[in-house]
Amino acid sequence: MSGLKTWSIIALLLACPQVFASILDAPLSQFFQQRLAGISDEVSVVVKTPDAQLPPCPLPDFSMPGNGRLWGNVSVLARCGNDKRYIQAEVRATGNYVVATQVLPRGSVINESLVQLKRGRLDQLPPRAMLDISQASNAVTLRDIAPNQPILLSMVRQSWRVKAGQRVQVVAAGEGFSVNSEGKALNNAAVAQNARVRMDSGQVVNGVVDLDGNILINL
Structure with missing residues (x-):
């Protein structure tokens, strides 16, 4: 009878996987759903940190560094008042x-x-x-x-918008004025990348390539 009871308990646990879920799986899933809005429409989180090591409040304030990973194995800072703890979790997106x-x-x-x-x-x-x-x-x-x-x-x-040796327009702009001149590009560069230009005077300047292939310099 004891064996049958043991298997009954195992079957119940397998049928109810939420028994094993962390208390922070749901709030962390909501946190990452907001972070991944427009990128992923299906996000779930599995907390790896044992419940005994989690913050003392049920709804901590979560935060991550701006350059932190969006998914996979991540580390999340959880705050409960003055209590700060890092939570290890797996984000599936x-x-x-x-x-x-x-x-x-x-x-x-x-x-x-x-x-x-x-x-x-x-x-x-x-x-x-x-x-x-x-x-x-x-x-x-x-x-x-x-x-x-x-x-x-x-x-x-990205495709080169400007190629080394190409004649380019250089536009130097400041508050209330704009000056155009010409020079020769010294490197290949795509749109929004930096380009070095040797002006006809011999001076070398640096600017950013725009959609038209001009080199923009902000003064």
């Missing part, structure tokens, strides 16, 4: 990410027909996976990419 639709040889310029969005577990992707398909537009591959392979930001670079 599902959403869209960018994959190649066909083989993309190194040096390929990507267009919309070469990539698509795929839905899956974001926390199981390699770091710096591309989540926004617009990031792939006109990007150049730095390595061969296989069909259906998640595209990482480290696998591509």
Whole structure:
């Protein structure tokens, strides 16, 4: 009879996995749902820290550094008044990410027909996976990419808007004035990247490339 009772208890526990859930799984899931709004529409959190080591209040104030990881194994600061504790948790997030639709040889310029969005577990992707398909537009591959392979930001670079040796317009702007002049670019640069320009006078200046390929200098 004792054996039957033991198996009955085990069956009950297996049927009710919430028995094992941490008291902070739900509030932490809500915290990360807010952080991942617009990126993931399905978020759950499993707290790894034992309940005995959790903060003394049922609803702590949670916070993370601005550059902290969004999913996977994370460390969250929980505050209950003056009590501060770090909680270890696993964040599981599902959403869209960018994959190649066909083989993309190194040096390929990507267009919309070469990539698509795929839905899956974001926390199981390699770091710096591309989540926004617009990031792939006109990007150049730095390595061969296989069909259906998640595209990482480290696998591509933006197309050069300015190339070394090219004649460019330099626009120096300050409060109430703007001065245009010309020079020769000394490096390749994409939009929003820094470019060095040798002016016709011989002076070398630094600025940021705009959408039109001009070099902007804020004074």
